[in-house]
Amino acid sequence: MNFSKKKHRLTISFHLQFFANIFYIFLVLALSFNQPKFSSTATWDSNGITFADSSIVGVQPGAIFVNTNNTVYVTNGEDNTVLIWRDESINPTKIIHGNFTKPVSLFVTSNGDIYIDDGFENGRVQKWITETNTFATVMNVSSQCGGLFVDINDTLYCSMTVYHQVVKRLLNDTVMTSNRVAAGTSSTGSAPNELAFPSGIFVDVNLDLYVAEWGNHRVQLFQPGKSNGITVAGITSLNPTITLSCPSGIILDNEKYLFIVDQLNRRIVGSGLNGFRCLVGCYGWGSQSNQLDGPFSLSFDRSGNIFFW
Numbered sequence: 001m002n003f004s005k006k007k008h009r010l011t012i013s014f015h016l017q018f019f020a021n022i023f024y025i026f027l028v029l030a031l032s033f034n035q036p037k038f039s040s041t042a043t044w045d046s047n048g049i050t051f052a053d054s055s056i057v058g059v060q061p062g063a064i065f066v067n068t069n070n071t072v073y074v075t076n077g078e079d080n081t082v083l084i085w086r087d088e089s090i091n092p093t094k095i096i097h098g099n100f101t102k103p104v105s106l107f108v109t110s111n112g113d114i115y116i117d118d119g120f121e122n123g124r125v126q127k128w129i130t131e132t133n134t135f136a137t138v139m140n141v142s143s144q145c146g147g148l149f150v151d152i153n154d155t156l157y158c159s160m161t162v163y164h165q166v167v168k169r170l171l172n173d174t175v176m177t178s179n180r181v182a183a184g185t186s187s188t189g190s191a192p193n194e195l196a197f198p199s200g201i202f203v204d205v206n207l208d209l210y211v212a213e214w215g216n217h218r219v220q221l222f223q224p225g226k227s228n229g230i231t232v233a234g235i236t237s238l239n240p241t242i243t244l245s246c247p248s249g250i251i252l253d254n255e256k257y258l259f260i261v262d263q264l265n266r267r268i269v270g271s272g273l274n275g276f277r278c279l280v281g282c283y284g285w286g287s288q289s290n291q292l293d294g295p296f297s298l299s300f301d302r303s304g305n306i307f308f309w
């Protein structure tokens with residue numbers, strides 16, 4: 001599989017109903033990311049605003065993460081850096097260089113620490129510790145992490161894309177080599193307990209794990225302790241509502257509605273009271289402001305705008 005594409009830009013699609021009943025659950029739970037509550041009629045401007053282009057993010061950007069301060073983090077797999085924009089700055093305000101190669105995913109916790117995929121060559125996940133400006137290896141992995149997540153119980157998850165498995169470990173576990181299987185069998189397949197090229201992942205406050213499965217064109221939900229997933233999006237779901245083609249990114253809003261990067265259909269889709277609908281990129285492929293070219297990852301800012309590339 002090949003996530004890289006020729007033209008890249010990070011885009012913001014503005015949520016058009018800024019005052020539509022938005023509140024923030026992170027005030028209670030201290031989540032590091034935004035989970036806006038949208039009204040059932042929420043819409044997004046189909047004309048995105050380009051936030052950064054390939055002259056800044058390179059031709060191999062990976063994940064995008066927007067924290068609760070609207071600080072934007074992006075991995076640049078071309079020059080092996082993490083770019084950070086604070087205070088709605090046009091240019092990155094910080095660039096982190098490190099001993100990691102071709103990072104695909106990242107996750108930022110509330111204290112500002114950054115978990116960075118370094119699976120491709122070095123078989124590990126690195127943590128950049130904000131306080132000390134140093135790195136630590138926090139997980140050993142068998143492939144690139146197409147997605148990284150730290151849940152509310154301080155458990156780190158990596159979706160090992162070419163190993164067809166999601167693994168997890170408690171971050172404060174003193175036994176180092178202690179990855180546990182969160183989902184998948186490590187051989188590819190489409191049975192409920194199998195995964196094919198898992199990419200983006202999301203773990204909600206109930207520790208339900210959502211996996212965007214690039215190879216099976218579906219989003220799987222794994223409830224805690226269950227090895228069989230339930231298909232919640234894609235043509236094979238029990239209530240088929242939308243067809244996905246190589247979904248690569250998944251996030252949930254405050255009401256557990258799904259927002260998915262439908263990568264090969266070059267669009268962002270979302271669920272709501274009336275089922276799934278196309279939100280962005282609904283006018284075919286291309287580089288017009290209402291078209292997408294190979295999106296991969298998405299994140300909400302505080303106002304419910306969708307940042308993606």
Ligand SMILES: *[C@@H]1O[C@H](CO)[C@@H](O)[C@H](O)[C@H]1NC(C)=O
Pocket residue numbers: 099122
């Ligand atoms: C970078 O990481 C690799 C793999 O762990 C290691 O072999 C190498 O010594 C590290 N280099 C530096 C400068 O830390």
Ligand SMILES: *[C@@H]1O[C@H](CO)[C@@H](O)[C@H](O)[C@H]1NC(C)=O
Pocket residue numbers: 067069071109110111112
């Ligand atoms: C968010 O901004 C506040 C105020 O500037 C700061 O104290 C806090 O550390 C920031 N949090 C993160 C996660 O950057």
Ligand SMILES: *[C@@H]1O[C@H](CO)[C@@H](O)[C@H](O)[C@H]1NC(C)=O
Pocket residue numbers: 153170207224
């Ligand atoms: C949360 O972490 C603790 C260990 O610190 C563990 O015993 C517990 O099972 C975890 N809870 C869940 C729901 O995974």
Ligand SMILES: *[C@@H]1O[C@H](CO)[C@@H](O)[C@H](O)[C@H]1NC(C)=O
Pocket residue numbers: 153154172173
């Ligand atoms: C690890 O973290 C969990 C959840 O935060 C906590 O309950 C547990 O006591 C911690 N364990 C150790 C060994 O620090």
Ligand SMILES: *[C@@H]1O[C@H](CO)[C@@H](O)[C@H](O)[C@H]1NC(C)=O
Pocket residue numbers: 137138139140176177178
């Ligand atoms: C990763 O593997 C190395 C070498 O086997 C080991 O020293 C280290 O403790 C492991 N780290 C983690 C976080 O599992």
